[in-house]
Amino acid sequence: MKKYFFLLLLFITVSFNSQKPEAYDSGEWFKFRIHYGFINAGYATLEVQEAVKNNKKVYHAIGKGYTVGMSRLFFKVDDNYESYFDKVTNKPYQFVRKIDEGGYTKNQEGFFNQDANKVQIKDYKNNTDKTFSVSENVQDIISTFYFLRNHPNIDKLKVGESIVVDMFFDDETFKFKLKFIGRENIKTKFGTAPTMIFRPIVQSGRVFKEEESLTVWISDDENKIPLRIKASLAVGSIKADLEGFKGLKNPFMVKLND
Numbered sequence: 001m002k003k004y005f006f007l008l009l010l011f012i013t014v015s016f017n018s019q020k021p022e023a024y025d026s027g028e029w030f031k032f033r034i035h036y037g038f039i040n041a042g043y044a045t046l047e048v049q050e051a052v053k054n055n056k057k058v059y060h061a062i063g064k065g066y067t068v069g070m071s072r073l074f075f076k077v078d079d080n081y082e083s084y085f086d087k088v089t090n091k092p093y094q095f096v097r098k099i100d101e102g103g104y105t106k107n108q109e110g111f112f113n114q115d116a117n118k119v120q121i122k123d124y125k126n127n128t129d130k131t132f133s134v135s136e137n138v139q140d141i142i143s144t145f146y147f148l149r150n151h152p153n154i155d156k157l158k159v160g161e162s163i164v165v166d167m168f169f170d171d172e173t174f175k176f177k178l179k180f181i182g183r184e185n186i187k188t189k190f191g192t193a194p195t196m197i198f199r200p201i202v203q204s205g206r207v208f209k210e211e212e213s214l215t216v217w218i219s220d221d222e223n224k225i226p227l228r229i230k231a232s233l234a235v236g237s238i239k240a241d242l243e244g245f246k247g248l249k250n251p252f253m254v255k256l257n258d
Contacts, residue, residue, distance in 0.1 A: 023149040023224045026050040026059065027247035030225070034065075034240045041238065042067040042077060048146070051084055053093045058084050061142045075102045083142035090147045095140040110140065110168070119168055134173050135166045144176060149224040154196075162201070177201045186217055188227055188242060191254030194220040195227060222250035 029047040033040060044065040051060035065079040066072075082096035095110045107124040112134070119138075120131045139147050144167050148154065151163055157180040167176040181197040195217040213232035219225040225248075229240040245252075 023222060023249065024048060024146060025247070025249045028249065029244075029246050030242060031244040032226075032229075032240045033243040034238065036238050039071070040068055041071040043243070044240065046145070053084050057087065058093060059087055059146070060084050061146065063142055077101050081142050083140050085140075085143040085146065090139070090143060090150070091137065092140045092143040095142065097141075112138075112140075114138075121171060130171070132168075132171060132173075134168055138166045138168050138173055141167060141169050148178065154224065181215070183220060184217065186228060188254065190242075190252065191256045193227055193252075193254045196220050196224075219253065221253040223248050223252060225252070 026049055030045065032044045032046075034042045034044060042065065044063065046061065046063045049060045049062070051058055061083045063079075063081040065077060067075060067077040077100070079099040079101065080096065081099075083092050084094040085092040091114050092112050094112065097106055097108045097110075099106050105125060109122045109124075111120045111122075113119070114137075117134050117136055117138075118131055119134050120129065122129050144165055147165060148163060153163060157163070159180060159182050162177045162179040165176045165178075166173055177200065179199045179201050181199055183194065183196055185192050185194050196219075198216050198218060200214060200216075213230075215230050216226055217228040219227055225242065225245070227242045231238045
């Protein structure tokens with residue numbers, strides 16, 4: 001349960017370079033309901049604001065995840081992820097990771113020097129300050145979401161093809177691969193929506209593994225909104241469904257349910 005709840009929260013923040021953002025803008029906000037059948041396990045939110053870094057206006061994205069009700073009694077989650085990234089290049093300047101997952105805690109900030117391909121990690125829990133080498137155009141966990149939503153090839157993928165992003169996470173850079181599975185119309189609380197289906201695949205031993213059955217449905221429109229995430233378990237599955245939204249830059253293409 002712990003493992004899959006974390007993966008769902010993670011993938012909500014890691015769904016879909018372009019030189020001009022078209023899929024989103026400041027003021028966008030999402031809320032997701034994470035559930036096991038009819039049982040609510042928790043919620044996650046993701047919003048994008050505007051901030052200033054290095055005397056420059058940038059995007060400030062904030063992702064939060066938390067358990068509710070009985071789920072909170074058995075497994076408490078309070079996660080906060082933030083990213084400050086460039087409005088044009090999408091390159092991150094800074095990230096925040098402050099989490100509590102059933103007693104497993106982290107409290108970190110990362111500061112990118114993209115010119116030198118370095119990232120400084122300040123760990124406030126362990127009182128450490130380390131610098132790591134990173135690849136060119138590396139993304140953090142939150143900025144990856146916006147990077148991929150605007151990727152120029154996202155609508156051109158054929159079934160079986162993937163997009164690969166260098167992501168820095170847990171003091172390491174790894175290849176995050178998103179494989180295109182196909183298209184499907186799904187029913188949501190907002191209506192029936194055309195979607196693109198993706199599955200994350202990364203190097204063996206990382207956050208995701210190929211054999212793990214994690215699937216995401218993304219709106220097949222200019223917004224590229226994550227509408228549903230599903231993690232299959234031995235018995236049933238955990239799902240995350242879009243519960244609410246505001247501030248979309250583009251029309252949300254849905255048909256009213258019968």
